[in-house]
Each structure stands twice: as C-alpha cells, then as structure tokens.
C-alpha cells in the first residue's frame with residue numbers, strides 16, 4: 001500500500017481507518033484535554049539526585065545541529081535552538097549529543113564538553129525555565145565518528161555488513177584499555193555537566209554509536225564483549241564512575257530498544273533488508289535480525305534500574321542503516337531510501353516497544369519517540385499513551401525544530417498552528433549529511449532565509465541527479 005500523507009487524513013475517523021487498514025495499533029484520544037494527562041507532573045526517582053519533579057509530560061528529544069564551533073563550544077545557532085526549547089513549555093529537555101572527547105564527534109561541528117568549553121555549557125543551561133528538568137546527552141560516535149569530516153571509525157568489533165560504509169577494519173576496533181580510558185572521559189564530562197548545572201546526563205546507548213554497538217558485541221573477546229555482563233560493562237562502568245564522581249547528578253539512558261538488519265535502496269529506490277538469513281548484530285532482535293525481541297532490552301533496563309537510574313529515553317535502530325525505523329518519514333533523507341512501509345507502521349512499532357518497556361518497568365520514567373510523523377494527531381495519540389501508562393513522556397524530535405511551542409499551545413488549550421507542523425521532509429538530516437548545518441529549512445523562517453538553504457537545494461539537486 002502506498003503511504004498516505006497524514007495531512008490528508010483530515011478527520012479522526014480517516015486517521016483511525018487508515019491505521020486500521022495498515023494493521024497498525026496505537027492508542028488514541030478523541031479529544032485533547034489541556035488539563036488532562038499531558039499536563040500532569042511526573043516525579044523521576046534517581047539514586048543520586050533523589051526526586052526530580054517534571055511539570056508536564058512533554059520532553060524535547062536530543063537533536064544535534066552540526067553547528068558548534070570547531071573546538072566544540074556552543075555558537076549562536078546552538079544558543080538559538082536551546083533557547084527555543086527553553087521557551088517551548090516542555091517540562092523535560094533532553095539536550096543534544098555532546099562528545100566526551102574530540103575524536104568521538106560525529107561531525108566537525110558537534111558539541112564537545114571539556115574544560116575549554118564548559119563555560120559555554122553553563123550559559124546554555126541558563127537558557128531554560130527554572131521549572132524545566134534539563135539533561136545533557138554524552139556520547140562517543142564510535143563507528144560513525146567523523147571529527148574532521150571524514151570517517152575515522154572506532155568500532156566495538158569487526159562488522160561484516162557495516163564496516164565497508166565507513167572504511168573500518170580490524171585495526172579500528174577499540175582495545176579494552178582504550179575503552180577503559182573512554183569510561184574515564186565520560187565520567188569527566190559528567191562532572192563538568194553537573195558543575196554547569198544540568199540535572200542529569202544521559203549515557204548514550206543508541207543509533208549505532210559506540211555505547212549501542214557494544215551491546216551487540218557478542219563475539220568480542222575480552223572484558224567488554226561476550227555475555228550480557230560483558231556487553232554492558234562499559235555502560236555499567238560509566239554509571240558507577242559518575243555516581244562516584246558526581247553523586248548528586250541524575251543519570252538517564254537513551255537506548256535503542258531494538259535494532260534491525262541494515263536496509264539499502266532496492267532498484268525501485270524502496271528500502272529493503274541488506275542481509276537475508278541469520279544476523280548476529282542486532283541488539284533487541286531475533287536471530288534473523290528482522291523481528292523485535294526485547295528479552296535483553298528488559299534485562300538491561302532492569303540492570304540500570306538496580307543501579308538507581310529512573311529515566312529512560314526509548315528509541316530504535318539507527319539513522320545510518322535503518323532510518324525508516326528510527327525516524328519514520330514520508331520524504332526520506334537524500335542518502336536514504338523510499339519508506340518500505342507506511343511510516344505510521346514505524347511509529348506504531350516504536351510506540352509498541354516503548355509501551356512494553358514502560359509496563360514492565362514501572363519504576364522507570366520512560367520517554368517515547370517517533371511522534372513527529374503523527375502531525376495533527378500527535379496530541380491525540382500522546383495523551384492516550386500517557387493516560388494508558390504506555391510512556392511517561394511524549395518526546396518531540398523533528399516537531400520541536402519546526403514547532404517548538406507545540407507543548408505550550410496544547411497545554412494552553414490553543415489550536416495547533418498547522419503551518420508549523422513538521423511534514424517530515426528530512427532536510428534536518430539531509431543538510432548535515434551534505435556538510436551543512438541542521439535546522440528546519442522548510443518551515444522555520446530563520447533557516448528558510450539562511451544562506452545555507454541555497455547550498456542545501458543545490459546539494460539535493462546534485463544527489464537526485466546522482467541517484
């Protein structure tokens with residue numbers, strides 16, 4: 001079935017009938033109550049920080065902008081984005097991926113937190129409302145490190161299907177000693193984040209980056225691979241180190257709940273699995289790599305909650321090798337493929353896995369993702385999700401770039417501004433893949449008028465010709 005654009009599903013009946021036709025299930029509230037479930041505070045309990053009270057159920061998801069200074073310090077573009085999130089009305093802000101060492105940047109303009117840049121982070125932190133709970137995502141990009149623009153991978157293991165895309169081989173596999181050093185780098189950055197005033201840091205374990213890849217290091221010899229204890233040693237060591245060095249800081253986890261085989265464009269441009277048959281590299285998936293299996297996912301969440309974590313940001317897959325799973329979109333990014341399914345199926349898949357986790361681990365506050373594709377129906381689904389306990393927070397990714405005030409409008413009982421609704425054009429992904437800054441070029445007036453808009457249009461044209 002050809003995907004139908006959500007903006008054309010102009011009544012609740014049409015939306016629900018379309019979902020039904022797809023066999024995709026998600027909760028739905030017929031009417032959105034500005035004083036209802038989305039407006040309720042939520043207490044997060046963390047062994048270090050104690051209780052953190054989030055004033056409502058909207059969370060801004062981490063989204064890097066490829067626009068920091070070359071030393072990793074925040075720029076005006078970063079400050080503008082964070083200010084908009086500060087003014088958004090969302091109770092929780094989960095701020096963007098920040099590299100713990102320069103070599104771990106995913107691009108030359110990713111934020112880096114160290115002594116030289118720390119002051120800029122304290123200034124960023126000051127852009128938020130006093131009631132907002134604000135965290136910073138700490139990362140090492142691992143396989144997808146591009147600190148100077150070209151791939152400089154640091155991998156967890158040799159990967160037969162992903163190494164070629166980044167030119168990785170045996171010599172790029174990090175040693176146990178190098179991983180020990182990176183544990184220390186994460187802990188050091190967490191201390192700086194705490195000093196800058198962040199409520200929590202997140203140890204990033206998603207999207208194919210280092211912390212995520214280690215979770216599927218089944219065949220890696222040594223301390224950081226093999227059984228689940230080995231594959232989670234890095235995560236657990238970072239958490240233990242932060243608890244020691246910054247005891248008051250809360251810790252969150254952003255986890256790809258499930259993964260899948262890599263996808264590539266087929267002859268018709270539509271995404272198809274690159275691998276048929278057994279696939280041993282997908283955390284949270286069956287041995288075929290095609291079905292979700294949350295058994296180890298639950299075990300990891302259980303493990304981190306025993307370490308006193310009370311906050312989980314759910315996501316899935318990777319934007320590099322299965323973007324339709326990670327950020328369902330009608331228009332794929334330029335280096336992607338046409339969606340192999342109606343993107344609503346991808347939304348339902350993420351919401352379903354998130355609900356399974358939220359119900360199994362009621363002591364953990366779970367932030368959901370993948371809502372942007374719901375467009376006009378986002379508040380209706382979000383309210384029903386929170387009411388049913390299928391997640392504690394409705395996370396906003398791309399929608400927060402085009403329409404950061406959506407939480408304030410919903411909680412204020414105002415109608416949505418349709419012209420600001422993200423239609424998933426994927427320019428926020430295509431631009432950085434072309435070496436440009438990320439932002440909402442189709443909708444946000446600032447980026448619409450930005451000189452890089454012209455470069456983006458040229459890059460897209462060039463890529464279309466090459467395709």
Ligand SMILES: Cc1cc2nc3c(=O)[nH]c(=O)nc-3n(C[C@H](O)[C@H](O)[C@H](O)COP(=O)(O)O)c2cc1C
Pocket residue numbers: 061062063064065096097137206207254315326327328369370371372373395396397398399428429438
């Ligand atoms: C431009 C862009 C940058 C992103 N950067 C990050 C990031 O720094 N860390 C992260 O965990 N996820 C990142 N994501 C993923 C989002 O947090 C989110 O999971 C995804 O966009 C799906 O949510 P949505 O449907 O609301 O967009 C990024 C997404 C986009 C579009």
